[in-house]
């Protein structure tokens with residue numbers, strides 16, 4: 001069914017030129033879904049993906065270097081927060097959530113240390129990989145972290161097109177954690193620098209018959 005796959009790929013490619021990409025632009029916190037770009041830094045690239053592994057736009061997307069025009073939402077440590085896109089994710093790949101502690105979420109540039117708080121990879125049954133391609137992804141704010149301002153970042157890495165550079169779809173929310181503890185979570189990483197060109201989760205060919213396991217790129221998930 002090669003021609004069918006090729007036709008599907010062509011249609012998908014045409015569709016994305018027409019529509020632009022999925023953009024994470026709604027934040028749900030404290031059980032309330034915010035308005036478009038409320039508490040989320042607005043990107044300026046129509047979410048054309050970031051692909052350079054040393055590109056500072058990997059932090060909070062193109063246009064997201066500053067959040068001075070973006071509000072900050074209080075969230076309780078341990079509570080659930082969700083990012084919702086304008087349309088469901090349609091490129092296969094993993095999803096990761098990161099946080100970095102900052103003095104002021106509205107002015108932070110994301111150059112501080114980030115830790116990963118959740119990752120979502122594929123599930124395998126037989127030789128079939130199933131990816132979670134959703135409209136909304138949720139994460140719990142770790143219960144033990146120190147209160148204060150953080151950037152909360154979602155990253156979906158499109159690895160649907162082996163042979164072309166994987167594509168980063170990113171948004172950053174601005175949160176003020178309340179409650180919590182006093183822990184500084186590790187391991188940490190700088191962004192860019194969190195993904196290496198040699199990472200198996202970056203170079204993987206998801207269509208290969210040998211694709212039977214997957215390790216997400218980036219640091220291990222930091223836990224309390």
Ligand SMILES: [Cu+2]
Pocket residue numbers: 016021091
């Ligand atoms: Cu695309």
